[in-house]
Amino acid sequence: MITPYGRSTFLKSVLIALSVAILVHWFLSWVPGLTLLVDLLVIAFIGFALNFFRDPERKTDSDPSAIVSPADGTVVMIKKLDHDEFIGGPATLVAVFMSPLNVHVNRIPMNGTVTLLKYHPGLFLKAWEDRASEENERSEIGIENGKNKVLFKQIAGFVARRIVYPDIEVGKTVTKGTRFGMIKFGSRVDIIVPASWEIKVKPQDITRAGETVVALIPEGVK
Structure with a gap:
């Protein structure tokens, strides 16, 4: 299934690729091997686009103490923070890098x-760099459930230049594992939780959005 967040981009990209192929067939068919090369490139591009904009179903852990990854990718950083403004105290940051694949x-x-929603224009540093979390273009989304708070950031990278989150607004009640947006063409998502919560991933772990448990709320915390 193609995600609705990227359907228009996918269709426009495919249309442009097919148009290029048609023009080559019409005007440059006399060049030996060119039409075959272009056809193969167009097929490869469409295959890449289908792969990039895919939106598979996921099975989310129903345990209310389990905090799941907001993104598919690789854990590139786990960092202790002395203080996070939204969390209101010491926190742990888990950074997940999303490759184009x-x-x-x-x-x-x-x-x-949802009690916090901010968009920050910024730079387009490589997404895995430490300072990308505070200097790159990004969205910040904060969720509260009783005394529990989670902050997560969609961070644009060197290639990614489009962050979308059409299904998020302040005051909206949200359910764990549901879709809310995407970042187009390589990027990073940070999730920040209170320092007392148990982190269940480590650097280089592979995560799946909505499925991989990245942290656990301690027993007795509500």
Whole structure:
């Protein structure tokens, strides 16, 4: 299934690729081997686009204490923070890098209510760099459930230049594992949780949005 967040981009890209192929067939068919080469490139491009904009179903852990990854990708950083403004104290940041080959649809990590939504214009540093979290173009989304708070960021990278989150607004009640947006063409998603929560992933682990448990809320915390 093609994600609705990228359907128009996918269709426009395919249309342009097919138009190029048709023009080559019409005007440059006399060049030996050119039409075959262009046809192969167009097929490869369409295959890449289908792979990039795919949106597979996911099975989310129903345990309310389990915080799931918002993104597919590779854990590139786990960092202790002395203080996070939204969390309101010490926190842990888990950074997930999304390559162009990963599913790019993002999902909600915890049940709750959206209480923070900010967009920050910024730079386009390589997504795996430490300072990309604060200097790159990004969205910041905060969810609260009782006393529990989770902050996550969609961060544009060197290639990615388009962040979309049409299904998020302040005051909206959201369900863990549901889709809310995507970042187009390579990027990073950070998830920030209180420092007392148990982190269940380590650097270089592979995550699946809506499925991989990245943190656990301690027993007795509500």
